[in-house]
Amino acid sequence: AAGVIQSPRHLIKEKRETATLKCYPIPRHDTVYWYQQGPGQDPQFLISFYEKMQSDKGSIPDRFSAQQFSDYHSELNMSSLELGDSALYFCASSSQGTGPMNTEAFFGQGTRLTVV
Amino acid sequence: AQSVTQPDIHITVSEGASLELRCNYSYGATPYLFWYVQSPGQGLQLLLKYFSGDTLVQGIKGFEAEFKRSQSSFNLRKPSVHWSDAAEYFCAVGLNYGGSQGNLIFGKGTKLSVKP
Numbered sequence: 001a002a003g004v005i006q007s008p009r010h011l012i013k014e015k016r017e018t019a020t021l022k023c024y025p026i027p028r029h030d031t032v033y034w035y036q037q038g039p040g041q042d043p044q045f046l047i048s049f050y051e052k053m054q055s056d057k058g059s060i061p062d063r064f065s066a067q068q069f070s071d072y073h074s075e076l077n078m079s080s081l082e083l084g085d086s087a088l089y090f091c092a093s094s095s096q097g098t099g100p101m102n103t104e105a106f107f108g109q110g111t112r113l114t115v116v
Numbered sequence: 117a118q119s120v121t122q123p124d125i126h127i128t129v130s131e132g133a134s135l136e137l138r139c140n141y142s143y144g145a146t147p148y149l150f151w152y153v154q155s156p157g158q159g160l161q162l163l164l165k166y167f168s169g170d171t172l173v174q175g176i177k178g179f180e181a182e183f184k185r186s187q188s189s190f191n192l193r194k195p196s197v198h199w200s201d202a203a204e205y206f207c208a209v210g211l212n213y214g215g216s217q218g219n220l221i222f223g224k225g226t227k228l229s230v231k232p
Contacts, residue, residue: 004159031218033218033219041224042206042222042223042224042225043160043206043220043222044222045219045220045221048218048219056211056219058219088157090159090160092160092218093218094217094218103217104150104162104165104217104218105162105217105218105220106162107152107159107160107161108159109158109159110158110159112157
């Protein structure tokens with residue numbers, strides 16, 4: 001079965017650079033979530049989109065922005081990178097339909113971002 | 117505020133022994149509860165979830181969890197642990213009813229080691 005695809009899997013950037021992470025949800029899933037997991041930490045919710053509109057916002061820094069496109073894929077843009085941004089970034093997708101169409105979130109393998 | 121507590125940071129059990137991972141939550145209403153497992157450097161895989169109904173929930177890989185409202189707990193159990201169960205386990209509470217199941221608050225995780 002198709003899963004959530006994230007690219008790239010690994011990314012190394014220097015301080016103050018910009019990074020773009022991409023997420024391709026499971027087909028027919030309409031909701032995308034972004035999480036940040038620092039070393040040895042639990043995942044922290046950043047932001048989510050439903051039908052291309054921002055649906056919820058968590059602890060996302062102002063230097064980060066995200067959007068969901070017409071094909072439902074999502075991109076997380078990170079600017080002025082700091083050493084503390086080094087983390088595993090997860091994307092998850094779900095379907096918000098009613099009844100059996102409503103699914104739990106399925107997570108991708110993550111993008112490991114290292115800021116040097 | 118909603119929160120999830122996993123009291124045990126690290127647990128070691130012998131292969132074939134039983135396992136119980138503890139999870140306590142704080143939430144103002146009936147929670148949606150999840151257990152995820154994460155292998156090193158990998159994404160999060162859903163083991164099981166509780167929304168309503170039977171308080172004993174069966175999941176994948178032989179895991180089960182019991183929701184106890186009076187104790188605000190959702191402990192994960194497995195009768196006989198296999199070496200391949202070694203991983204980190206996260207308990208999570210969902211913040212939305214019905215719709216989005218991906219806006220989650222995670223506990224700090226419990227790392228499970230399995231002795232031969």
